[in-house]
Amino acid sequence: MRVAILISGSGSNMVALAQSMTGDHPARPCLVLSNDPNAGGLAKAQAMGIPTAAVDHRPFKGDRAAFEAALLEPLLAAQPDLIALAGFMRVLTADFVRRFDGRMLNIHPSLLPKYKGLHTHARAIEAGDAEAGCTVHEVTPALDDGPILGQARVPILPGDTPDTLAARVLPMEHQLYPLVLRRLATGNRTPVNLP
Numbered sequence: 001m002r003v004a005i006l007i008s009g010s011g012s013n014m015v016a017l018a019q020s021m022t023g024d025h026p027a028r029p030c031l032v033l034s035n036d037p038n039a040g041g042l043a044k045a046q047a048m049g050i051p052t053a054a055v056d057h058r059p060f061k062g063d064r065a066a067f068e069a070a071l072l073e074p075l076l077a078a079q080p081d082l083i084a085l086a087g088f089m090r091v092l093t094a095d096f097v098r099r100f101d102g103r104m105l106n107i108h109p110s111l112l113p114k115y116k117g118l119h120t121h122a123r124a125i126e127a128g129d130a131e132a133g134c135t136v137h138e139v140t141p142a143l144d145d146g147p148i149l150g151q152a153r154v155p156i157l158p159g160d161t162p163d164t165l166a167a168r169v170l171p172m173e174h175q176l177y178p179l180v181l182r183r184l185a186t187g188n189r190t191p192v193n194l195p
């Protein structure tokens with residue numbers, strides 16, 4: 001199984017996914033693709049020997065369809081069986097998502113269905129929640145929606161800031177996403193729950 005990983009930033013989840021796809025794992029990374037040519041994750045992917053591409057969204061100035069047409073070129077050329085969004089911060093159109101129906105995953109830094117969108121950790125702290133976490137889900141046209149394939153929980157501690165909470169959640173993302181990917185690659189969609 002060929003996995004294309006889409007990133008926008010440092011790519012720590014991409015590294016966790018790529019490092020997991022070795023040995024008897026049924027999947028291999030075929031492309032790391034970014035909407036930001038300066039994304040730190042691109043250099044990390046290159047260092048791991050994974051093909052990379054970047055399609056800068058900025059020249060498209062809000063023309064999502066044109067941006068996505070450009071994004072599809074390297075993506076389709078890589079012939080992925082599965083697409084893993086890993087900190088990919090562009091909203092994708094329904095047309096794009098439907099093309100990969102049931103074959104696109106995302107990781108989101110909240111316990112969905114809570115806190116879709118941005119600033120998830122700040123919103124969980126603000127709400128006085130006792131716990132936070134992350135979710136891997138199938139991508140459907142609605143933002144941060146779609147069947148949940150795994151969740152990991154961490155406590156919210158007194159004095160937490162969005163940064164301290166993010167630092168507690170991120171290592172759980174790095175555990176959860178590879179576990180879900182491996183399960184899925186063997187055809188198992190039973191949700192993973194951590195811890």
Ligand code: GAR
Pocket residue numbers: 007008009010011012013014041086087088089107108109117134170173
């Ligand atoms: C991760 O925390 C991921 O859950 C989040 O961006 C970060 C990317 O970090 N994704 C979203 O907020 C998606 N809406 P990384 O580039 O180091 O993997």
